[in-house]
Amino acid sequence: MTPTTIEMLLKDALLTAQKSGLLKAAPPEAIPLEVPKSDAYGDFATPIALSLSQAEGCPPRKIAQYLTDLCKTSALFESSRIDKIEIAGPGYLNFFLQDAYWHLCLQAIHREGSNYGRAMVGNGKRVQVEFVSANPTGPLHVAHGRAAALGDAIARLLQATGHTVEREYYINDIGGQMALLGQSTYRRYLSLYGRTLPLAPEGYHGAYIADIAKVIREADGDRYLSGPEEAHLTFFTSQSCKILLGWIKRDLEQFGIHFDNFFSEAGLYANNEVASALALLRTKGVLCERDGALWVTTTRLGDDKDRVVVRSNGEHTYFASDIAYHRNKFNRGFDRLINIWGADHHGYVARVKAAVAAMGEDPGRLHILVHQNVSLLRDGKPVPMSKRSGEFVSLKEVISEVGVDAARFFFLMRRSNTALDFDLELAKKTSQENPVYYVQYAHARLCSIMRMAEAAGVKPDSTPDNVTSDVLLLLKFPEECALMKQLALYPSVILGATEALEPHRLTFYLQTLAGLLHRYYFQRRIITDDARLTQARLALVGAVRIVVKTALDLLGVRAPETM
RNA sequence: GCGCCUGUAGCUCAAUGGAUAGAGCAACAGCCUUCUAAGCUGUGGGUUGCAGGUUCGAUCCCUGCCAGGCGCACCA
Numbered sequence: 001m002t003p004t005t006i007e008m009l010l011k012d013a014l015l016t017a018q019k020s021g022l023l024k025a026a027p028p029e030a031i032p033l034e035v036p037k038s039d040a041y042g043d044f045a046t047p048i049a050l051s052l053s054q055a056e057g058c059p060p061r062k063i064a065q066y067l068t069d070l071c072k073t074s075a076l077f078e079s080s081r082i083d084k085i086e087i088a089g090p091g092y093l094n095f096f097l098q099d100a101y102w103h104l105c106l107q108a109i110h111r112e113g114s115n116y117g118r119a120m121v122g123n124g125k126r127v128q129v130e131f132v133s134a135n136p137t138g139p140l141h142v143a144h145g146r147a148a149a150l151g152d153a154i155a156r157l158l159q160a161t162g163h164t165v166e167r168e169y170y171i172n173d174i175g176g177q178m179a180l181l182g183q184s185t186y187r188r189y190l191s192l193y194g195r196t197l198p199l200a201p202e203g204y205h206g207a208y209i210a211d212i213a214k215v216i217r218e219a220d221g222d223r224y225l226s227g228p229e230e231a232h233l234t235f236f237t238s239q240s241c242k243i244l245l246g247w248i249k250r251d252l253e254q255f256g257i258h259f260d261n262f263f264s265e266a267g268l269y270a271n272n273e274v275a276s277a278l279a280l281l282r283t284k285g286v287l288c289e290r291d292g293a294l295w296v297t298t299t300r301l302g303d304d305k306d307r308v309v310v311r312s313n314g315e316h317t318y319f320a321s322d323i324a325y326h327r328n329k330f331n332r333g334f335d336r337l338i339n340i341w342g343a344d345h346h347g348y349v350a351r352v353k354a355a356v357a358a359m360g361e362d363p364g365r366l367h368i369l370v371h372q373n374v375s376l377l378r379d380g381k382p383v384p385m386s387k388r389s390g391e392f393v394s395l396k397e398v399i400s401e402v403g404v405d406a407a408r409f410f411f412l413m414r415r416s417n418t419a420l421d422f423d424l425e426l427a428k429k430t431s432q433e434n435p436v437y438y439v440q441y442a443h444a445r446l447c448s449i450m451r452m453a454e455a456a457g458v459k460p461d462s463t464p465d466n467v468t469s470d471v472l473l474l475l476k477f478p479e480e481c482a483l484m485k486q487l488a489l490y491p492s493v494i495l496g497a498t499e500a501l502e503p504h505r506l507t508f509y510l511q512t513l514a515g516l517l518h519r520y521y522f523q524r525r526i527i528t529d530d531a532r533l534t535q536a537r538l539a540l541v542g543a544v545r546i547v548v549k550t551a552l553d554l555l556g557v558r559a560p561e562t563m
Numbered sequence: 564g565c566g567c568c569u570g571u572a573g574c575u576c577a578a579u580g581g582a583u584a585g586a587g588c589a590a591c592a593g594c595c596u597u598c599u600a601a602g603c604u605g606u607g608g609g610u611u612g613c614a615g616g617u618u619c620g621a622u623c624c625c626u627g628c629c630a631g632g633c634g635c636a637c638c639a
Contacts, residue, residue: 047581056582089582135639166587172637202638260593293637302577304566304635311637346567347634372568373633380574392567414576417568419632421575426588430601433588441601452598496579508577509586511587521595522603 005046005080006032006095007492011290013070016049025055035485035494042086042094043101046287049091060091067093075438094402102484103472109543110467114550117491121498128329129155131340132252133170136244137181139208139394140251141385142374143342146420148395149411149556150371151340152257153503156554161498166334169259170325173241174266175318180204181244182237186229189213189236193225212240232283239501251396255404256556268324274316277324277359278309286358297321301354322348323355330361338501339368346370371416377423402427405557409436411532412555435511436557439548442514444563445521446545453527453538467539474536478521483540490547494554503555510551517544 013029024358028048049064056063064087064364070076071085081101086094096202109116131151135146155165172178187197199205208509216224216239222231244264252259263343268274276296281287286297292312296319309320329337349370353363376383376393385392393458399407406427413435414420432438475484490509497505549559 035587036582041582050581051579091584172639175639291637308637313637317637343568343633370568416575419569432602435587437601441599449598508586518602521598525598527598544566563599
């Protein structure tokens, strides 16, 4: 018995229907289950008969009738704790459950603990999540923070559903921008010694450039002052990259993000992989020379124009490395690749997919998730940010202002393809207006109750773990039932969020669950003079605590025990 | 001009093609001799940008328009 019994029952019924010829199609991957707005529509409902109607060419209510009959004759029905199934409206199946159903859910949560909601649907499939991958030409800023929170939460969701996950950061550590970085830090280095060689207008002007120059001065002193600029640029380029990468890694670690692999673009050239990938494209007949440059004819594969891979000056474009990089990824044998890109890269989706397809790989295994921008708000007004002038708010500043937990939670409060307004004032508030505090407070409050219960002498042999069903029968208030239902929903939220790559569903779920908990807390006392009732209520709120902590963990947000 | 994303309550946003489109915030009115008031209760609030189309049924899919964001290099 698990909270997903209804899904299993329906799948079983659908399978039987298919075998016996009542239905043509196989059961879908996931059975849509919803909690109806009104209790009159049961505890759970599914519009599955409605959605199958079109494909089956059969009226929805008729399908609903089939499924109802098959459910009732299924071997699983006896143990499913279903009180009754009704066909309602256009063809909904409304499930009314016995109280015992919820009690079994609670016991399952206590039994499984932090494993509750985990699933094995991934079957150990290997998934790579590549995210952040910010160029090492400056510190991480807020938009990178969104990518970091998003990618890590998706990775955690995939792990929780039985996938083998690798987190990777791709480093653009070669090319024109890097050369510009080296030149910028070199000239700032000179200016530390009173020599002025003006920064190129297209160079990097941020204050951090001087910080890098100072680090180099600390380490090596004035030894790069003499000789021509050209003699020092290689060193300044590689050293600046190294220093910046160190800062980026430190910021990421502070943000709780750990990458399994940092993949160097320069390495692709060192290993001759770019040339080899281009050679592969040549054998596929998608390369051509035009105007002295080398192009990939991606137009034939869904892109809106052809793309240059080798410029007429002989230099490779970044697209050339991207092709080699994605070939390398596929060669590493991942079942699925997920790239998380900022909105400014959305124009690259078509060309990368086209190149992947041209190399004979399945572009369907490459999922490119594009997230929209983040604007910081202070006092309701946008904080001005301009990449060009080097005036932007770094991730580090945001974290030190609002904390890791608020930052991660806020980055995950919106669907990734909508622009995100990050309200700095709200993120710092310690009141119910601030969603992350609201949720964390629920956890702290529960921990406090547990401590009180212990102090009140709740016996060890009546801990929630082995609370018996007859004790749980004492949970009969509507708000208790609402909590149990929300808890029972958790596994399907995890599956849905993973499938859609939408961690924001978890932040919404948590806010709802926390709301139910706070309401319950104010309406009913948990620790009472009645020992059995106390046990039952502790079992309930204990399960809430487990789910809140587990869900926060998937978002990378701490669940504090006191606040 | 072309492409992608977005348009839902005053604000910020949810809602797999399904039942009467939901939350939170803000506003207003209440609640602390009791487990954390960092909280709770109640009230009002909608032509889902506009116009068509597909469907038994559209916030969701298709077409056109309007508005905002982001792209549109032999830059990354």
